[in-house]
Each structure stands twice: as C-alpha cells, then as structure tokens.
Amino acid sequence: MPELRLSGLVKSFGPARALDGAALSLRGGEVHALMGENGAGKSTLIRILAGLERADAGMVTLDGAPLPLGTSQAATAAGLRFLHQELQVVPALAVAENMHLSRPYPLRLGLVDWATLRQAARGALARLGVDHIAPETPMGALGPGDQMLVRIAATLLEGGPAPWAYVMDEPTAALTGAEAARLFAAIGQLRAAGAAVLYVSHRMDEVMLLADRITVLRDGAHVATRDRAATTRDEIIRDMTGREMADLFPPHRDRAAPAPLLQVAGLRAAGLGPVSFDLATGEVLGVAGLSGSGRGALLRALIGALPRAGKITLAGQPLAADPAGAWAQGLAYIPRERRAEGVMPRRALAETVALPHLSRLSRRGFVNHRAATALVRRLSAQVRLKASGPAQPVAELSGGNQQKVLFARALAGNPRLLLLDEPTRGVDVGAKFDIYALIRNLAARGTAVIVVSSDLPELIGLSDRIAILQGGHITQTLPATGMTEAALLAACYGKDG
Amino acid sequence: MARVLRHYGSLIGMAAIVLFFWAALPDTFMTARNWLNISQQLSMLTVVAVTMTVVMVMGDFDLSVGAMASLAGVVAAVLFTLGAPVPVALAAALAVGLAGGVLNGVLVSVIGILPFVATLATLTMFSGAAFLVSGGKTVFGRDIPQGFADFARSGLPLGTLDGKPLVLPALTLFAAAVTLAVWVVLDHTTYGRRLYAIGGNAEAARLAGVKVDRLRLSAFAFTGAGAALAGLMYASRVASANPVQGDGLMLSAIAAVFLGMTITRDGQPHVLATVAGVVTLGVMDNGLTQLQVDSYVRQVLVGAIIIVAVSVSAIGKRAMRGR
Numbered sequence: 001m002p003e004l005r006l007s008g009l010v011k012s013f014g015p016a017r018a019l020d021g022a023a024l025s026l027r028g029g030e031v032h033a034l035m036g037e038n039g040a041g042k043s044t045l046i047r048i049l050a051g052l053e054r055a056d057a058g059m060v061t062l063d064g065a066p067l068p069l070g071t072s073q074a075a076t077a078a079g080l081r082f083l084h085q086e087l088q089v090v091p092a093l094a095v096a097e098n099m100h101l102s103r104p105y106p107l108r109l110g111l112v113d114w115a116t117l118r119q120a121a122r123g124a125l126a127r128l129g130v131d132h133i134a135p136e137t138p139m140g141a142l143g144p145g146d147q148m149l150v151r152i153a154a155t156l157l158e159g160g161p162a163p164w165a166y167v168m169d170e171p172t173a174a175l176t177g178a179e180a181a182r183l184f185a186a187i188g189q190l191r192a193a194g195a196a197v198l199y200v201s202h203r204m205d206e207v208m209l210l211a212d213r214i215t216v217l218r219d220g221a222h223v224a225t226r227d228r229a230a231t232t233r234d235e236i237i238r239d240m241t242g243r244e245m246a247d248l249f250p251p252h253r254d255r256a257a258p259a260p261l262l263q264v265a266g267l268r269a270a271g272l273g274p275v276s277f278d279l280a281t282g283e284v285l286g287v288a289g290l291s292g293s294g295r296g297a298l299l300r301a302l303i304g305a306l307p308r309a310g311k312i313t314l315a316g317q318p319l320a321a322d323p324a325g326a327w328a329q330g331l332a333y334i335p336r337e338r339r340a341e342g343v344m345p346r347r348a349l350a351e352t353v354a355l356p357h358l359s360r361l362s363r364r365g366f367v368n369h370r371a372a373t374a375l376v377r378r379l380s381a382q383v384r385l386k387a388s389g390p391a392q393p394v395a396e397l398s399g400g401n402q403q404k405v406l407f408a409r410a411l412a413g414n415p416r417l418l419l420l421d422e423p424t425r426g427v428d429v430g431a432k433f434d435i436y437a438l439i440r441n442l443a444a445r446g447t448a449v450i451v452v453s454s455d456l457p458e459l460i461g462l463s464d465r466i467a468i469l470q471g472g473h474i475t476q477t478l479p480a481t482g483m484t485e486a487a488l489l490a491a492c493y494g495k496d497g
Numbered sequence: 498m499a500r501v502l503r504h505y506g507s508l509i510g511m512a513a514i515v516l517f518f519w520a521a522l523p524d525t526f527m528t529a530r531n532w533l534n535i536s537q538q539l540s541m542l543t544v545v546a547v548t549m550t551v552v553m554v555m556g557d558f559d560l561s562v563g564a565m566a567s568l569a570g571v572v573a574a575v576l577f578t579l580g581a582p583v584p585v586a587l588a589a590a591l592a593v594g595l596a597g598g599v600l601n602g603v604l605v606s607v608i609g610i611l612p613f614v615a616t617l618a619t620l621t622m623f624s625g626a627a628f629l630v631s632g633g634k635t636v637f638g639r640d641i642p643q644g645f646a647d648f649a650r651s652g653l654p655l656g657t658l659d660g661k662p663l664v665l666p667a668l669t670l671f672a673a674a675v676t677l678a679v680w681v682v683l684d685h686t687t688y689g690r691r692l693y694a695i696g697g698n699a700e701a702a703r704l705a706g707v708k709v710d711r712l713r714l715s716a717f718a719f720t721g722a723g724a725a726l727a728g729l730m731y732a733s734r735v736a737s738a739n740p741v742q743g744d745g746l747m748l749s750a751i752a753a754v755f756l757g758m759t760i761t762r763d764g765q766p767h768v769l770a771t772v773a774g775v776v777t778l779g780v781m782d783n784g785l786t787q788l789q790v791d792s793y794v795r796q797v798l799v800g801a802i803i804i805v806a807v808s809v810s811a812i813g814k815r816a817m818r819g820r
Contacts, residue, residue, distance in 0.1 A: 305704055324706035333704060341704055344697025346763055355694050356705040358687040365686045393763065409705070 001028035001194065002063055002079070002164050009058035011044055011220075018044040019055070020220035024198075028164055031187060031197045033211035033228075037240055037456065037485075041220040042200050046167055050082050051075040079164040081155050083171060089147055091140025096121035098139045099154035124156040125149070129189045130182075145179025149186055165196040170291075172206060184210060203290070204233055204493060216240055234486070241456070241485035249436055249461035258282050261448045262319075262417055267310035269301035272472045274310065279417070284439065284449040286463030286480060288456065288492050294472035295452045296336055299419045302326070302450070303333040314417065327356045332410035334403075336421035336452075342406045343394040350376040350390035353409045360413075379408035384434050400431025407438055418442060420451040424458060436462060456485045468492060506809045507759040511777045514802075518784035525787060529655075529663060539779040540672035541566070541727040541734075541743075546750040546771050547672075547679045548723025551716050552612070553754050553766040554683060555695045557605060559720045560616040562750060564623035565597050566728030566743025571627045573645075573729055574636035574738035583645050591725050597623055598721020602714030620747075627740035637737030646736035668730055675726065680768040692716055696765065752803050753778055759810035777802075 004026040011019040019041045026032050036042050047053040049060075051072045060067045067078055075082070089098055096118045097105075106116040121135035130149050139147060148171060155163050168187075172180045187197050187210060201207055207214060208228065216223040216239040223239045258280035266274040272294040279285055289295040301308040304322040312319040320326050323333070335341035343352045354361060354372045361372045376390045383404040387397055394402055403423070410418055423439070424432045439462060443449055453459050459466055463480040468491045476491060518526045525531055545562050552559050569590040576586035597619065604615035652664035683689035694702040695709055703709045727746060732738040756777055757770030781802065785795045 303704065322706075322708075323704055324708055327706035335701075335704055340698075341700050344694060344701060346765070347693065347697040351690065351694065351697065352701075355691070355702065355707065358690055362687045365688060367685055367687055367690055369685075 002196075003027045004067070004078075004165060004196070005059070005061045006045070006049075007059050009045065009048065009060075010056045011041075011048065011053060012056055017220050019048075019058075021222060022058075022217055022220060023222040024215050025225070026165060026196045026198055028196050029191060029194050030212040031191055031199055031210050033207040033214045034198055034200045034217070035202065035207065035214060035236060035240060036217035040217040040240070042217060043169070044220070045217070046082070046169060046198075046200065049075060049080060049167060076161070076163075079162070080167060081163040081165070082167045083148060083151055083169070089139045089151070091138065093139055094136050095133060095139055095142070095150050096135035098150060099124065099135075099157060101154075103157070103160055120157055121153075123158070124153040127156045127189075127193075128153045128186050130186065143176075143179060145175045145183055148175075148183060152186060152190070163195070165198065166190060167198045167200070169200045170202075171199070172201065172203065180206070204236065207236075208233060237486045237489055241489065261315055263311075263313045264302075265311040267298075267301060267308060267312060269297050269306045269308040272297040272301060275472075275474055277467060277474065277477065279448045279450070281416075281446045281448055282443050283465070284443050284451060284463045286459035286466040287450060287452045287469055288454075288459055288466055288488055289452075289469030290492055291454070293469040293492075295469050296421055297472075298469065299333065299335075299421050299450065299452055302419055303331060305333075327413065328359075330413065330416035331419065332356075332413055332415035332417070333419040334406045334410055334421060334423060336425070338399070338402050338406065338426070343402055345395035346393055348391045349385075349387060349394045349397070349405050352394055352405055353379060353390075353412060356409060357412050375412055376408070379412055382411065383408045383438060398431075400427040403427050403435065404431065407435065411438070411442070415442075415447055418447055418449045420449065420453075422453055422455075423451060424453075424455065456488050460485065460488065505760075507756070507806050508773075510802075510806060510809070511760075511773065514777060514784075515780060518780065518787075522784065522787050526784060529658060531783070533663065533665060533669070535776075535779050535783050536669040536672075537666040537734075538783065539775055540666070540668035541730050542746055542749050542753065542779070543672040543772060543775050544675045544723055544727040544730065545746045546753040546775050547676050547768055548720045548726075549750045550754055550757075550766045550768050550771045551679060551683065551692065551719045551723075553696075554689075554692050555713060555716060556699075557612040557713065557716075558616070558751060558754075559598075559601060559612065559717060559724075560747055560751075561597065561601060561620040561623055562720060562724035562727075563744040563747030564620045564627065565594055565721055565724035566731060566746050567738075567740050568597070568623045568627040568630070569594050569725035569728035570732035570738035570742060571631040571636065571740050574641065574732055575630055577642055577645070578636060578640040583642055586645075587729060590729055591722060594722045594725020594728075595718055596721070597725075598718035599714065601721060602717030605717060606710045606713035624740070624744070631738070631740045633740065635737055635739035637735075641732075641736050641738075645733055649730070649734040649736075668734060671730065675723070676768060676772055679723075683768055688712070693765075749778055752799075756803060756806055759806050764810065 007023045009019045009022040022041055022045050024034065024045065034042055034045070044053065048055050048069065051069050051074050054070050060069055062078060068074055090101065099121050100117065106113045106120065118135040125131070125133055128149060130153060133142065133146055133150060139150065142150065152166070171183060175183065190197055199207070199210060211228045213225055213227055214231065214236060215225040216236060218240060226235070260278060261281045262279040265276045267276070268274050275298065287295050287298060297306060300306040302312070304320060304326045308321065314329055317329065320329055339345055350373060353376045358367065361368055361375065373390055380387065380390070385404045385408060386401050394405055397405065424435055427435065439449055439451070451459070451462055460480050460483050465477055466480050466483065466488065467474045467477045478491065545566065549559060549562060572593050573586040573590040576589055601616055601619055604610045604619070605612050649668055652666040653670065655663045655665055657663060683692065691702070691707045691712055694707055695712060699709055728743045731743055735742070753774035754766050754771050756774030758764055758766055760773060761767045761770045778799065781799055782795065785798065
C-alpha cells in the first residue's frame with residue numbers, strides 16, 4: 001500500500017502563520033479524516049497537496065521518496081485527486097461527456113464513438129457501485145450528490161492514470177441524507193479497492209462513521225492522529241479546541257443602560273423559522289450553527305434580501321422588508337461573500353462605501369462629492385484601512401482591507417443594528433483584531449450587533465449571548481460568559497451530535 | 498509598457514487617425530468648416546450613443562435604438578401629414594420612445610429576459626411598427642412643416658470665413674446639450690451613481706439598498722427616449738422620414754461605447770469616453786469619404802479599427818492581470 005507522509009509543514013501569509021508544523025500520513029486503503037476549527041490550517045494543507053500553494057518548509061514523501069509538489073500537474077502525477085465543494089461540471093452535457101472532459105473521446109473514423117463513450121462511462125460508474133445514473137442523462141439534471149459520484153467515477157475510467165488517493169473537502173455540505181449515504185457507500189468501494197480517502201469535515205457523526213484514523217490540526221500545527229476505534233467524540237473536540245483563548249478580544253466595555261431595540265416574533269423565510277428573539281441596544285448576539293442551519297438566512301431575512309413573514313420591530317417601528325428601507329431605518333449588513341455580495345471589485349472603494357448612504361450625501365438628487373470623499377476618508381482612518389486613497393479599486397486590496405471597506409460602509413450610517421455574517425472570514429490576524437475592536441466600540445456606543453460565525457472562539461469572545469441555530473430553529477440561547485468551545489460545539493451538534 | 502498601452506493606447510490611436518487624415522487631406526480636413534460639418538453629421542449618433550451609455554453602465558445594452566429612431570421619425574411625420582401641430586407630433590414621437598424603452602425595461606428587469614434577446618425582439622417589433630405606421634413609404638415634401646425642417650438648418654452664426662458664413666449647427670448644439678445632461682445625470686446624481694453600482698456588482702448593490710429592478714427599468718426608458726430624440730433630429734435634417742432611416746445608428750452607437758470603454762481607466766462605459774468613440778467613428782467616415790474610398794471598403798476599415806482598439810485594450814488588460 002502506498003503511503004504519503006507530510007511533516008513539519010510551515011506556510012505563512014504575510015504575518016499570519018497558516019501552517020506551523022502540520023503533519024499527516026495517508027495510507028492506501030484507509031479513510032483518514034482531517035479535522036480542525038476554521039483557521040486551523042486544513043484548507044492550506046490541502047492547497048499545498050493540490051499544488052496551489054508552496055510550503056515555506058517541510059517534507060512531503062511518497063513511499064519514502066521526496067515528492068515534488070507545487071503544480072496541479074505534479075499532484076495529478078502523484079496520483080492525487082481533489083473533489084471540491086464547488087464542482088466543475090458542464091450542466092448541459094451528458095454524464096458520459098462530463099466524465100471525458102479532461103481526456104480524449106473514443107473515436108471511430110475520426111468521429112465520436114458514442115456507444116463506446118457511454119459504455120466506458122457505465123463501466124466506471126459500476127466500478128464505484130453506482131447503477132442509478134444513466135450515462136446519457138444531462139449532468140444538470142443530477143443533484144449535487146450524484147454529480148459528485150460522477151466526478152469520482154470519472155477517475156476510474158480505464159486507460160487513464162489511476163489515482164490512489166482522493167481528497168474530499170466538506171463533500172456533504174450540500175447533500176441530503178440519502179445523497180450522503182450513497183457517497184459513503186462509494187467511499188467504501190474506493191477503500192475496498194485499496195485507495196486512500198482524505199476526508200475533511202466538521203461533521204462529527206460522519207467522521208465517526210467513516211474514518212479509520214483521525215488527524216486534528218490546531219493553529220496550523222499537528223495535535224494528534226488517533227485511531228477511530230480507540231478514541232471518543234469528546235477527545236476529538238478537546239483536541240480541536242484545547243487552547244488558551246488568545247488575547248485577541250478587547251475587554252467588554254461598560255455600556256450605557258440597555259434599552260429594548262429589536263423584537264423578532266415568528267420570523268419565517270426559506271429554510272428558517274419560526275424564530276423569535278429580542279435584542280437590546282449595545283448588545284452583541286452571537287449566532288452559532290452548522291452550515292445549513294439557517295444562520296445566513298436569518299441575517300438575509302432581517303435586511304430584507306429574502307422574502308419573509310413574521311413581525312419585526314426596530315425601536316417600536318415595523319422593520320422595512322427590503323434592503324433600501326432597512327438601511328434607511330439604521331440597519332447595516334456585511335454579507336458573507338465579500339466579493340460576490342459586498343464590494344464592487346473594479347470600482348473605486350469610495351463608491352462601495354458611499355453606496356447605501358447616497359441619499360444622505362446628496363441634495364435634490366445631486367451627489368455632494370466633497371462630502372462623500374470626506375466621509376470616506378474619515379471612515380477609512382477609523383477602520384485603519386490600508387489603501388492608497390478613496391479612488392483605489394477594491395480588487396487591489398487584501399481580503400482584510402476589503403472587509404474593512406465594508407465595515408467603513410456599515411459605520412458610515414451610524415447604524416442602530418449591525419448584521420455581520422462571518423466578519424473575519426479570510427482575514428489576517430492583525431485585521432481581525434482591528435475588526436473586533438470596532439465591533440466592541442460600536443456596542444459600547446449603543447449599536448446592537450448580530451454576528452453569525454463558524455469561528456467559535458470569536459463568538460464566545462465577542463458576544464453577550466449566543467443563540468444556537470439548528471435546522472432553522474433557535475434551540476437554545478446561552479450566555480457567552482464562561483462558555484467553552486467544547487460546550488458550544490456540543491450545543492451546535494445538539495441531539496443528533 | 499502594458500500599462501501605457503492599456504491607458505493611452507486607444508487615445509494615441511485616435512490621435513493617429515486624426516493626424517493621418519490631416520496629412521492626407523492638407524487643404525480640407527483640418528478646417529473649421531469640415532469640423533462643423535462632422536459635428537452635424539455626428540449629432541444623431543451622439544445622442545443615441547450617449548443615451549445608450551446609460552444602460553451600458555449597468556452592463557446591459559439595447560439593440561432596439563435604431564429601429565426606435567426610425568419609428569419615432571415616422572410617427573412624427575405621419576402626424577404632420579394629418580395636420581398635427583409641431584409640438585404635438587414631437588411629444589407623441591417622444592412618448593412612443595419612452596413607451597418602447599419602458600417595454601424593454603419591463604422585459605429585462607421585471608420579467609428577467611436577457612437584454613440581448615429582449616431588445617432583439619423589440620427591435621423587430623419597432624421596425625415592423627415603423628413600416629405599418631408609414632405604410633412603407635417615405636413621408637416628405639409639403640407635409641413636413643417648414644418650422645420643423647428649418648430647425649436642422651439653423652444654427653449659431655460664428656462669423657464668416659472666405660466670404661461664406663460659418664454656422665454652429667443647431668443639431669450640434671442640441672447633441673452637446675444632451676451629452677451634458679446625461680453626463681450630469683450619470684456622474685453627479687445619486688441616480689447615476691446607483692446605475693454604476695449596478696454595473697459594478699448588481700447583487701452587492703441590491704443588498705446595499707439599491708432598488709435594482711426599478712432603476713434598470715427607468716434606464717431603459719431613458720435610452721428609448723434618447724433614440725426617439727435622435728430619430729426626430731434625423732427627420733428634421735433630411736426633412737423627411739422613412740421607416741429605415743435610423744436603423745444604422747444602433748451598431749455605430751454600440752461600437753462608439755465600446756471604443757470609449759477602451760480609454761477609460763476602469764474599462765467601463767463613460768459618457769465623455771463615448772463621445773470620443775463617436776468622434777473617432779465620425780472622423781474616419783468623413784476622412785475616408787473625402788479620400789473617395791469606396792463605402793464598402795470603408796465599412797471593412799471601420800470594423801477593423803474597432804477590432805484593433807478593443808484587442809489592444811484586452812491584451813493590455815491581460816498583461817496587467819498576469820504581471
């Protein structure tokens with residue numbers, strides 16, 4: 001059986017250390033789970049394996065011989081295949097053609113030999129134990145789970161370079177229970193055929209069901225590799241979280257006497273609700289939940305970007321059901337997908353900052369450019385934005401500074417209620433600290449904050465209370481003081497955890 | 498080098514075109530009279546291209562403007578033949594333009610059809626309607642009121658040159674006024690900044706409180722009214738109207754906006770850049786005509802210049818990205 005060994009991997013991005021002594025051994029014929037919190041270094045390790053990043057230091061060997069990585073071709077040549085969350089498929093083409101995207105079609109007399117093409121596809125699917133997908137079906141007609149099975153089966157076509165190891169990054173994130181079960185069966189087939197599967201997931205129950213061994217990373221370093229049969233769920237959670245809370249969080253400030261601000265009663269939207277809760281001025285409510293729990297939908301429903309039902313009042317007034325009205329009432333929203341939903345990448349950063357506030361920055365419809373520029377400059381300084389000036393296109397900034405552009409935009413309206421979806425995702429440590437300080441200061445001045453995050457230490461460090469979302473419902477609301485990551489994670493997994 | 502090419506390549510190219518014709522036509526090209534003449538020839542295209550810029554800043558475009566220009570001209574002319582006073586006929590033609598633009602806007606923003614498909618379909622409809630309204634014939638002669646035709650012949654006297662009066666044509670002034678108005682709207686009003694925001698990232702704009710659907714609809718109405726205006730200018734200039742006379746404006750207008758996009762810093766449409774694109778197209782047409790280049794050859798050359806300009810810009814962009 002082949003064995004891939006990684007040891008002593010180090011990788012820095014600027015001042016931030018993504019990997020700091022990560023190690024892993026992957027053997028043929030095993031399912032190996034890679035676990036860790038957000039920012040533990042799982043994605044960086046996988047990107048190094050895939051040749052998308054180069055490690056600053058460390059060893060990678062295959063059966064004892066050094067393995068040159070650094071390009072995706074090298075990773076393919078080493079027999080590694082990567083199945084990402086976002087699958088690359090051509091929806092309009094048939095399953096059999098999608099399986100042949102990166103290899104020549106079988107030909108007869110120079111024309112495509114359709115019968116052989118379908119036969120090859122059917123054979124590969126059968127080797128994976130899949131018999132419910134017809135090769136002539138258009139790829140777009142399949143669900144995400146079946147698409148993933150097709151992608152895996154494509155690596156089993158005859159005549160190609162046979163991979164021995166598969167890396168699956170959160171493969172079940174978008175799958176239903178039945179789809180996941182089919183995927184698990186396929187993974188079992190791969191293992192039985194002697195292949196290795198590196199399985200990245202934060203779903204404890206899946207890992208305990210599938211994995212032979214479990215490796216935990218924390219802060220970029222290797223913590224432990226354990227046999228599944230000889231460990232427990234609690235031990236893994238302790239491995240993942242057992243660190244001192246870094247002094248990343250500024251102390252809670254005394255705040256003015258809280259007054260009721262937001263009342264949410266029976267809020268419903270797609271995949272959410274009914275949800276009810278109250279929020280006071282200056283209060284920070286953390287929202288924890290696994291992906292698919294409705295945590296993003298909650299914020300989108302509040303800002304009015306999702307059709308919703310239910311009664312919501314802000315300081316006694318009904319809350320507008322569209323983003324324009326919600327911003328005008330003093331809400332501000334920082335969406336999860338910075339580039340797709342937040343900024344205008346190619347345009348000057350000042351335009352992104354000013355956009356929700358244009359009405360206030362204009363007289364009789366004419367924009368007061370001087371006032372707008374002054375506002376952008378003042379807020380850029382306040383959020384400690386590193387940019388050449390208001391005219392710099394957002395795309396030229398780092399992730400952390402792009403996020404600060406969105407904070408500047410949110411702060412520009414002196415919001416009464418700030419909605420944050422993963423506020424520090426893809427942000428380096430320095431910018432993280434700045435962002436935490438901003439949130440604290442806002443709360444001290446009376447702004448209420450709802451923060452959705454999958455970064456548990458962040459939730460505990462920032463929030464006054466933490467609401468646990470499960471399947472679109474708030475199952476409990478806990479005080480953040482004295483909360484441990486393990487307890488919070490356990491609460492997120494809830495009854496099925 | 499790539500940066501220079503990207504930012505100034507097209508401007509240098511435009512200057513080179515002017516210099517070329519200046520050298521090739523030393524006596525007639527670089528004269529006040531010729532430039533006033535060019536400005537009048539270009540006035541209709543300017544209005545269409547500048548109002549086309551309004552939808553193109555959102556990343557949309559409108560293929561129906563040429564057909565709308567024809568339709569508006571024919572509507573006004575037919576009303577003239579029925580004895581309608583000039584203001585009534587003009588108002589009716591502009592209303593048709595506005596209504597056509599609203600139709601485009603509803604199809605694109607409310608129903609959600611791709612602008613290419615929606616405006617291709619309305620192009621066909623407007624064109625057919627122009628034939629229906631006019632009965633397929635050209636309306637001209639006595640039926641066109643003198644006052645309407647005189648507008649295009651009038652202008653602002655600038656003095657005399659070589660014994661003949663030099664006049665800044667009214668159509669040129671009118672096109673300049675429209676350009677100024679659209680520039681103010683796009684660059685200095687909240688409305689215009691929001692249109693640019695939609696072009697920059699429509700989903701982000703929506704989440705930031707921009708009423709994307711409503712603004713898109715209104716921008717198409719703006720473009721439709723601009724096309725109708727150009728159709729009326731055309732009818733006044735030739736003192737007649739036929740159901741195809743504005744059709745050629747559409748491709749030239751889109752070409753002008755694209756040419757303009759090659760000179761803006763961010764590679765996006767801008768009113769003043771569009772005007773530079775219009776002038777480039779007009780200068781080439783004027784110069785090549787004076788050089789007695791066959792009109793088919795002229796078409797090939799104009800197309801080639803557009804390809805060269807946009808290619809240089811695209812290559813520069815790619816070089817920047819790969820740095």
